[in-house]
Amino acid sequence: MYKALLQHIEKIITLELWEIDLLESCLSVSTIKKKELILKEGQICNTLYFITKGCLRQYIINSKGSEQTLQFGIENWWITDYLSYHNQTPSHFYIQAVEKCEVITLEKQTLESILIQIPKLERYFRIIAQKSFGAAQMRIKFLFTMSAEERYHHFNDLYPEFVQRVPQYMLASYLDFSAEFMSKIRAGKV
Amino acid sequence: MYKALLQHIEKIITLELWEIDLLESCLSVSTIKKKELILKEGQICNTLYFITKGCLRQYIINSKGSEQTLQFGIENWWITDYLSYHNQTPSHFYIQAVEKCEVITLEKQTLESILIQIPKLERYFRIIAQKSFGAAQMRIKFLFTMSAEERYHHFNDLYPEFVQRVPQYMLASYLDFSAEFMSKIRAGKV
DNA sequence: TAAAAAACTTGAAGTACTTCAAGAAATTAG
DNA sequence: CTAATTTCTTGAAGTACTTCAAGTTTTTTA
Numbered sequence: 001m002y003k004a005l006l007q008h009i010e011k012i013i014t015l016e017l018w019e020i021d022l023l024e025s026c027l028s029v030s031t032i033k034k035k036e037l038i039l040k041e042g043q044i045c046n047t048l049y050f051i052t053k054g055c056l057r058q059y060i061i062n063s064k065g066s067e068q069t070l071q072f073g074i075e076n077w078w079i080t081d082y083l084s085y086h087n088q089t090p091s092h093f094y095i096q097a098v099e100k101c102e103v104i105t106l107e108k109q110t111l112e113s114i115l116i117q118i119p120k121l122e123r124y125f126r127i128i129a130q131k132s133f134g135a136a137q138m139r140i141k142f143l144f145t146m147s148a149e150e151r152y153h154h155f156n157d158l159y160p161e162f163v164q165r166v167p168q169y170m171l172a173s174y175l176d177f178s179a180e181f182m183s184k185i186r187a188g189k190v
Numbered sequence: 191m192y193k194a195l196l197q198h199i200e201k202i203i204t205l206e207l208w209e210i211d212l213l214e215s216c217l218s219v220s221t222i223k224k225k226e227l228i229l230k231e232g233q234i235c236n237t238l239y240f241i242t243k244g245c246l247r248q249y250i251i252n253s254k255g256s257e258q259t260l261q262f263g264i265e266n267w268w269i270t271d272y273l274s275y276h277n278q279t280p281s282h283f284y285i286q287a288v289e290k291c292e293v294i295t296l297e298k299q300t301l302e303s304i305l306i307q308i309p310k311l312e313r314y315f316r317i318i319a320q321k322s323f324g325a326a327q328m329r330i331k332f333l334f335t336m337s338a339e340e341r342y343h344h345f346n347d348l349y350p351e352f353v354q355r356v357p358q359y360m361l362a363s364y365l366d367f368s369a370e371f372m373s374k375i376r377a378g379k380v
Numbered sequence: 381t382a383a384a385a386a387a388c389t390t391g392a393a394g395t396a397c398t399t400c401a402a403g404a405a406a407t408t409a410g
Numbered sequence: 411c412t413a414a415t416t417t418c419t420t421g422a423a424g425t426a427c428t429t430c431a432a433g434t435t436t437t438t439t440a
Contacts, residue, residue, distance in 0.1 A: 062335045083324030122312035129319035134273030136326035145252045183389050373419050
């Protein structure tokens with residue numbers, strides 16, 4: 001049940017048996033229906049989600065009322081709003097299932113307590129967060145330096161299966177251009 | 191000498207005296223001249239820098255040969271390329287002093303070893319990284335949802351002193367528009 | 381399996397920016 | 411203190427996108 005997460009953790013640290021038992025006793029699994037929201041703008045985010053199946057996205061609603069995807073998460077990724085989580089402030093984001101999902105949830109309170117009992121886990125979450133931050137910086141680099149067409153082709157080259165997996169308009173907003181423009185890029189009409 | 195860093199750490203965790211001593215023995219201070227580079231594209235980044243005085247920036251050189259600032263760092267911030275640091279891959283970035291700076295440097299190897307001796311520090315670096323990631327997500331949100339003019343005013347409202355501190359063209363590139371356009375925004379000619 | 385809903389496409393018109401070029405102002409260095 | 415360098419400003423021309431509106435295709439639901 002929690003195997004995927006344990007494997008993910010054990011790529012970075014090694015756990016004793018009792019630690020695994022303790023950790024597992026703090027986790028729970030939920031399924032999320034397609035389009036269901038697990039975080040809404042204005043809510044305080046008190047949960048970390050580890051995705052074992054499916055795809056989620058973090059998005060905002062812009063001033064024109066349309067959705068813009070800031071982040072996708074798939075199998076073996078954590079997704080949450082760390083700013084809301086740490087500062088206990090209302091979130092600026094929505095987190096929604098793009099597909100039917102299965103996630104492992106970890107509540108802030110629970111996590112705080114197991115981090116005390118298993119300090120090694122601090123290391124795991126540190127490395128996850130540092131890599132995520134590094135990835136966010138690369139994302140900003142790509143947004144800055146590439147044209148819309150380059151961003152599309154770059155993404156399509158790196159993650160061709162993923163491009164098939166999500167609606168085009170969501171990917172377009174993630175790459176920061178309109179769905180219509182994406183359609184033209186794909187048709188070679190630009 | 192290392193007081194600023196210790197204070198920063200002790201906002202998050204509490205250190206014993208021997209831990210402080212050990213930590214201090216692993217740190218060193220350097221001064222960086224204005225415009226000096228502490229990381230170049232293509233280099234592997236093996237150092238974390240804690241800024242005690244001055245301002246640094248992370249930038250890239252885009253396809254047109256001009257510099258674009260991705261990140262600024264000032265007093266009490268860490269700056270590094272975590273992706274290059276973790277994956278030991280060539281960096282995509284330059285890190286340069288905007289002003290004469292004083293930084294505390296911490297080498298990867300050294301850090302690895304004190305993290306083993308003082309596991310509590312994992313927690314400190316985890317929280318720093320999670321907050322940084324959260325901030326990067328907010329940055330992407332602002333880039334996505336605001337017009338150039340809104341980004342300028344928003345930033346100017348939040349950090350008016352900082353706007354005075356760096357050349358306009360650097361801030362323009364950080365906010366993702368041209369220096370000329372920034373000049374027009376400031377003059378109200380837009 | 382039909383109907384409804386969601387996602388994608390297309391062209392035309394508009395716009396928020398960029399680029400270029402040249403001069404003015406401010407800062408730094410000898 | 412003067413020259414050299416860096417930074418900022420301005421207008422004109424160009425462009426990479428967006429927006430709108432309508433039709434088509436695909437997917438979902440009952």
